[in-house]
Amino acid sequence: EAQVTQNPRYLITVTGKKLTVTCSQNMNHEYMSWYRQDPGLGLRQIYYSMNVEVTDKGDVPEGYKVSRKEKRNFPLILESPSPNQTSLYFCASSPRRTVGKLFFGSGTQLSVL
Amino acid sequence: AQSVTQPDIHITVSEGASLELRCNYSYGATPYLFWYVQSPGQGLQLLLKYFSGDTLVQGIKGFEAEFKRSQSSFNLRKPSVHWSDAAEYFCAVAYVMDSNYQLIWGAGTKLIIKP
Numbered sequence A: 001e002a003q004v005t006q007n008p009r010y011l012i013t014v015t016g017k018k019l020t021v022t023c024s025q026n027m028n029h030e031y032m033s034w035y036r037q038d039p040g041l042g043l044r045q046i047y048y049s050m051n052v053e054v055t056d057k058g059d060v061p062e063g064y065k066v067s068r069k070e071k072r073n074f075p076l077i078l079e080s081p082s083p084n085q086t087s088l089y090f091c092a093s094s095p096r097r098t099v100g101k102l103f104f105g106s107g108t109q110l111s112v113l
Numbered sequence B: 001a002q003s004v005t006q007p008d009i010h011i012t013v014s015e016g017a018s019l020e021l022r023c024n025y026s027y028g029a030t031p032y033l034f035w036y037v038q039s040p041g042q043g044l045q046l047l048l049k050y051f052s053g054d055t056l057v058q059g060i061k062g063f064e065a066e067f068k069r070s071q072s073s074f075n076l077r078k079p080s081v082h083w084s085d086a087a088e089y090f091c092a093v094a095y096v097m098d099s100n101y102q103l104i105w106g107a108g109t110k111l112i113i114k115p
Helices: none
Strands: A004-007 A010-013 A019-025 A031-038 A042-051 A054-057 A076-078 A087-094 A108-112 B003-005 B010-014 B019-021 B024-026 B032-038 B044-050 B056-058 B064-068 B073-078 B087-097 B100-105 B109-114
Touching (some): A004 A087, A019 A031, A019 A108, A042 B100, B003 B087, B003 B100, B024 B073, B032 B064, B032 B073, B044 B073
Parallel strands (some): A010 A108, B010 B109
Antiparallel strands (some): A031 A087, A087 A108, B032 B044, B087 B109
């Protein structure tokens, strides 16, 4: 089954404790992206990647890191989480030439205490 | 600057009634427009998209949307809603630059269905 898999689904952590949210897709998509969703703000892009070893900042990259060492994986790293990073995070992927047709993971609800 | 506005934060309709969700965009060139749906506890799913051609586009789950360039709008419609349509709906516009693109999202409209 074609899908984007995020883990974990829920995560509670404390300020400053490094964490990684994993994202994997099995559709051989070139494009992958991370979003955060906050009430009343819609989705805001954190980082995106057009292909392996190619990443770029989105609208709200501060406090986040990503890597794209393999085509299928695009982990999101919070080196020192803070409470303002409490949010619902989504990973998405698409074929490079298909503008805007994103496949989303189920989301990761992160709470930073 | 590019932007997307969904004026209604919540909309409540009775089951079986018609639905229209509004979306207005600000974009200098011909837009690529999208509607996504987010069911509770789920990721987003593409409902429909407009790139060019016929301004009335059909999507999944019985939804349609009409692109009106003169009004900078891309409203989503459904003739008769079902309880399973209760969800949050997001409008988005893509702007393309070189070989890349970026999606600009509206804040979303939450659809509540009355029995």
